[in-house]
Structure formats: structure tokens, C-alpha cells
Amino acid sequence: MKTKHVSYILTHPGFHFDEGKAIFILKEYGETEFPGIGTARIVYDLASVVETENQLKNWSAEQLHDELGILCVGCLGERGAIFDEHGKTGSSRKSAAMLVAEFLAVTKKPELRDTLRFVDYYDQNGHNAEQRLLQNKAPGRHASALIFANDVRASLRDRHKSELFKQDEIMDWLLEVIKVGAVVAGQEQSNRNFLSNEAQTNISAEQDSAANIFVVSSDKADLPRAAMYLGASVVVIFKSDGGIAIVSNKKYDLTDVVVELRKSEAALLGKPTETATDLSSERCESVPYVHFSTAGNILCDNAKRVVKNRILTPHSGVVEIVKKHLKPK
Numbered sequence: 001m002k003t004k005h006v007s008y009i010l011t012h013p014g015f016h017f018d019e020g021k022a023i024f025i026l027k028e029y030g031e032t033e034f035p036g037i038g039t040a041r042i043v044y045d046l047a048s049v050v051e052t053e054n055q056l057k058n059w060s061a062e063q064l065h066d067e068l069g070i071l072c073v074g075c076l077g078e079r080g081a082i083f084d085e086h087g088k089t090g091s092s093r094k095s096a097a098m099l100v101a102e103f104l105a106v107t108k109k110p111e112l113r114d115t116l117r118f119v120d121y122y123d124q125n126g127h128n129a130e131q132r133l134l135q136n137k138a139p140g141r142h143a144s145a146l147i148f149a150n151d152v153r154a155s156l157r158d159r160h161k162s163e164l165f166k167q168d169e170i171m172d173w174l175l176e177v178i179k180v181g182a183v184v185a186g187q188e189q190s191n192r193n194f195l196s197n198e199a200q201t202n203i204s205a206e207q208d209s210a211a212n213i214f215v216v217s218s219d220k221a222d223l224p225r226a227a228m229y230l231g232a233s234v235v236v237i238f239k240s241d242g243g244i245a246i247v248s249n250k251k252y253d254l255t256d257v258v259v260e261l262r263k264s265e266a267a268l269l270g271k272p273t274e275t276a277t278d279l280s281s282e283r284c285e286s287v288p289y290v291h292f293s294t295a296g297n298i299l300c301d302n303a304k305r306v307v308k309n310r311i312l313t314p315h316s317g318v319v320e321i322v323k324k325h326l327k328p329k
Contacts, residue, residue: 007069019074020174021097095123110189111182114145191226242310256325268312
């Protein structure tokens with residue numbers, strides 16, 4: 001009796017990132033189209049399924065699926081496997097991951113989208129992919145996805161070269177890493193949606209009208225990355241504990257903002273403002289809780305501080321300081 005149930009996923013030994021991504025997508029989103037795919041065993045040759053591989057040498061990929069529940073990913077394209085790009089050229093060549101994502105209509109899912117485009121690009125362009133991406137300035141706001149994809153590819157290559165790991169162990173590691181990446185990407189998209197709905201945007205700086213200042217009240221983590229993705233030059237985050245975080249991209253200088261915020265705080269505390277201009281260390285004596293990082297951040301993290309050390313400058317005053325004293329590098 002023929003069945004469309006999937007008991008095995010067949011891919012090639014020494015599988016690449018795109019095959020791993022394809023298998024992850026199938027297991028996460030393919031149960032309706034391919035019943036059993038979520039628990040299907042991953043194998044790397046037909047001999048793992050049948051005793052004599054020769055008996056299947058004339059079988060098409062469709063027959064393997066129908067009769068034995070074997071779904072091919074990144075292999076047996078010459079036998080009609082729909083998720084194998086090998087041997088194809090030009091615009092028809094897409095990675096196994098992209099072929100699966102398009103088949104399941106999940107290419108636009110935020111947890112998949114950014115890394116999927118780089119996996120596909122790498123697969124089409126081989127060893128020159130990273131250099132071409134950088135030359136074309138393709139990463140842009142997708143840089144974190146590029147870094148993730150590149151790191152995973154390098155680690156996967158090292159594992160394949162090592163004699164310490166079996167194929168199953170490498171695949172388990174790869175699927176777990178891809179899952180973590182998908183979770184992070186999903187969280188980033190959630191933060192972008194939050195900022196799009198909640199943040200004040202398009203606030204200009206006096207010294208640079210092109211600067212785009214975002215202002216938001218939130219305790220959510222990783223908002224600066226999401227803000228920069230959405231085009232922010234600087235993001236001002238007011239926290240529920242009374243602290244703030246001001247983060248800029250690399251094109252802007254926050255030193256004058258630091259000085260003016262420290263002077264404002266010192267004055268409200270009744271302390272001398274002279275030491276507020278000292279930027280030789282990350283903290284100053286008069287206002288130690290206004291922490292300045294040379295990486296381009298001001299962090300006033302008061303979660304464990306007493307009430308008197310919370311930012312005293314009104315929110316509107318903080319925003320005005322940023323607007324007036326932010327300057328381009």
C-alpha cells in the first residue's frame with residue numbers, strides 16, 4: 001500500500017548548511033504536507049534503510065517516497081527529487097533550503113527570512129559568496145543574519161573535517177543551532193514590531209537633520225538592534241526602574257550628550273558640575289550612575305540601585321539633550 005508518510009529523510013554525507021536548514025524547515029513546518037516528517041529519521045545513504053542498495057538503483061525519488069517513506073533533501077535530483085539543487089545552473093539553481101521554504105510557503109516567516117536569503121546566496125556563489133556580499137554591501141541591516149550564517153558554515157565545515165564527530169552528531173548540533181537562530185530572529189522581529197507601534201520616530205537632531213532619533217519606554221531586551229534595523233541613528237530607552245539607555249550607531253558621537261546629561265544630573269543632585277566634563281573614565285565622581293561606554297552607549301542601569309540614583313532629569317529633558325548635543329562623527 002502506497003503512503004505519503006515520511007519515515008526517513010535522505011541527504012548526502014558531508015551535508016551543507018542549506019541541507020540542514022531545509023531539514024529544519026521540513027521538521028518545523030512540513031507536517032501537513034509530509035506526515036511523520038517531524039519524527040523522521042535522518043539517513044545519509046540508502047543502505048541505512050535497505051540491506052541491498054542495488055535493488056533501489058532504478059527507483060525514482062517519488063517511488064522511494066511512496067513505497068518506503070524516504071524523502072530526499074539535497075540529493076537524488078537526477079532521479080527527480082524536488083528538493084535537490086545539484087546539477088542545476090542559472091536562475092533555476094536554488095538551495096535545498098529555499099526549495100523547501102518555497103514549497104511550504106514559509107519564505108517570509110521572520111524567523112527564517114534573513115538567514116534563508118544568505119544560505120541561498122552562499123549555495124549559489126560558493127566560496128566567493130562572502131566576498132561578493134561585502135563588495136556589494138548586501139548585508140546592510142541584515143548583518144547579524146550574515147554573521148550567524150557565516151559562523152555556522154565555518155563551524156559545520158570544521159566538524160566535517162574532524163574525526164571526532166559522527167554524521168548524526170553533526171546534524172543534531174546543526175539543527176539545534178538553526179533552531180536557536182530562528183528563535184533569536186523571531187524575537188528580533190517581535191522587537192521591530194513593538195518599536196514600529198510604540199516608539200516615537202523621525203525626531204531630528206539640531207546638528208544633523210538626517211539623524212533619526214527613536215524614543216520608547218520599555219524594559220524589553222535588544223531594542224537597540226531592532227531600532228537600528230528600522231533606521232534609527234540613536235535610540236533613547238526609558239526603563240520602568242527609572243534608568244535609561246541611549247545607544248547610537250557608529251556614525252554619531254555621544255560625548256557631548258554624556259557631558260550635558262551628567263551636568264543636568266549633577267545640578268539636580270546639588271553637586272558641582274565641573275567633574276561631569278571628565279570623560280577619561282566611563283564613570284564620573286559626581287554622577288557615577290551615568291555610565292558612558294566608548295562603544296557608543298550611555299547606560300544608566302538602576303535595577304539594583306536605590307531610588308535616589310534614578311535619573312532625575314525629566315524624560316523630555318533627556319530627549320532635548322540628545323536632540324541638541326548629538327553630533328555626527
